Amino acid sequence: MEEVVLNIIDREGILHTVEFPNEQGYNLMEVLKSLEFEVAGTCGGMALCASCHVYVESETDLKEMSQAEILMLDSVFTTQSNSRLACQIPLSESINNIVIRLAPIE
């Protein structure tokens, strides 16, 4: 698969469906930044800041959360059961058609 379809709901509730090149080594935080969504990615993808917090609204089968991701999300006020850190989600064919909603900025 050469492109991955991403459905991104911004903080105004607007859905953006984009096709992004399926290149190895990128994560969803980097993709969101490159598409100029308001995602800071302050820690550079180390699961240490939660500025890439998103809600996953599709049934996408994601890899289990690491302990670092669980601990970081535990410290965030707006965490929900479908919360993930976008920097911990690798860009790959397996997330094709994912629906994510940007979490509020804390």
Ligand code: FES
């Ligand atoms: S960029 Fe800091 S936790 Fe994702």
